[in-house]
Amino acid sequence: MPPASPLRRAALAALLAPALLLAACTEQQQQQTEQQAEQTAQEAGQAMQEFRANTESQLNDLGNDFDELEQNLQNVSQESRQEMQNSLSELRDERKQLQKEMQQLEGATQSEFQDMRPDVQQRLNELQRRTEELKINAMQSKQEVQQYAQARMNEIDREIETLEQEIENADQSTRNEMQSQMEDLRQQRQELDQRMSELENAPESEFQEMKSDFATFLANIGQSLRAASNDLANAVQSAGQEIQEEAQDMQQSGNQEG
Incomplete structure (x- = not known):
């Protein structure tokens, strides 16, 4: 068989070029899809580990x-001590349960992690709220309560400022979602100043009763602030996952069309 002429070879190359280009394009798209999937899995695993580490740190605190x-509690009156010790025992049990669940998270799938995360956040937040309330109620002097409350209020102010900056950097949808929570939080913070002033001016005969109400209110603000911070983190993470899933869908669609 005589060798193909230059003209014939050129014609064959022209016919094969689109097929070769398509194959190269498809392979490149497949590689991009696999890389994107691998990156998504790595980021999801990192988010799970960070959540676990952060939760365990708070449980240690x-x-x-x-x-x-x-x-x-050794300085609390006998009448109140037993009730407070019972409350503390309940808090210890809940902490142990959360620690156990954090250990189980080690082998959890991404889907299992997403399902359990909001529940763990809510229960940890409630545990912290009850702990702070009990801590204030165990204080005996007005000066001790005032010093703790003032330090806590300064801390809350810093946390609110940080949260507002993080919200400002989020997308418009997330900012809209957080607006109502932040408005409620600012109102609670303003009311806290008024309650603090009332507590400072309260006579000793009314101090213990007012202290209990104040402890509940201050602990509730801490809970609201932590809830807002959790909601923001979850919203940002969800938005990032949606973007990644859309990118994967587009790449897969391109592969199918190719």
């Missing part, structure tokens, strides 16, 4: 609070 509370 609560353990220190419980030990301190145990000591402070």
